[in-house]
Amino acid sequence: MPHKFNDARRDKFPKAKYRVSNCPEYNESLRRRGDVTIWVSDDVVQKWRSPRRKTRGGQSRYSDLAIEICLTLRVVFRLPLRQTQGFVRSLAKLMGMALVVPDFSTLSRRGKGLKLPQNRRAASKPTTLIVDSTGLKVHGGNDWHEEKHGTKKARKTWRKLHIAFDPETGDIAATELTTEHVGDVTALPALLTDMDADVSRFLADGAYDVQGVADCLIEKFGHGVEIIIPPPTTAVHGKNAQRNHHIDVIAQNGRMSWQTKTGYNQRSRVEAQIGRWKQAIGDRLQARDFDNQIAEVKMASKALNRMTGLGRAVYERVV
Structure with a gap:
């Protein structure tokens, strides 16, 4: 609304200018977004396999956390499902983790209805x-x-x-x-x-x-x-x-x-x-x-x- 309201006389006053006051910290945060260790937790090996179910039916091989990590890497780095499988497999090898990576069909099937709690920070006030x-x-x-x-x-x-x-x-x-x-x-x-x-x-x-x-x-x-x-x-x-x-x-x-x-x-x-x-x-x-x-x-x-x-x-x- 402000831009539309002042559109006819926008050239009459200068545009406000801003600068980033915390450039070193902000630049480092941008670099860390490409760090794969940010997206893979340290306890991933212990939580990779799904716990055994006590009810009737087949046993899931991979936990919801394993599926979430693979699909999150796919979203962040914009990878197809097959490339996601290869990327996670090579990442586990480089990090020295003995992990069996879900194949692309498993990722697609388990992604349906996956429960993902929102990780938002609590505000200090209303x-x-x-x-x-x-x-x-x-x-x-x-x-x-x-x-x-x-x-x-x-x-x-x-x-x-x-x-x-x-x-x-x-x-x-x-x-x-x-x-x-x-x-x-x-x-x-x-x-x-x-x-x-x-x-x-x-x-x-x-x-x-x-x-x-x-x-x-x-x-x-x-x-x-x-x-x-x-x-x-x-x-x-x-x-x-x-x-x-x-x-x-x-x-x-x-x-x-x-x-x-x-x-x-x-x-x-x-x-x-x-x-x-x-x-x-x-x-x-x-x-x-x-x-x-x-x-x-x-x-x-x-x-x-x-x-x-x-x-x-x-x-x-x-x-």
């Missing part, structure tokens, strides 16, 4: 939650071939990734993957299902401006949660007192003043997180099966949170 969504490609024709050689346009499939971002810790608090036909409001209850943090403020764009979102947030976090969602220009008063107050403030002081007072401009941080996802992980899902795609997204969010834990850039404005 936190702010920022929610947004984006699209991830699945498969489709090559745009260059379509334009250069006039090939028939292929039907492309994509998924919708919903992200809940914690700006205090910089972690992805929750993710939800849906088909392209599921709206943001419909996916919100499932996105917040595993959230156990104390949320005091909720920020989202105008697509979430419906009464069902407010009811869902109050049921999940209590009546004390502050809901900051911009109402449309044609909005009228309803039964939501917070929304009515936002409408009155915007009508009296203007939308830009309302954004500054409520801190709505912080919502851009989740868009930056989406850009970080597509740069570090990619804008395309590798798996074809929907259940495997869900597991892939969970592993990607855990990997990004682990990267954040290694170190974050600290910015300061240049005067």
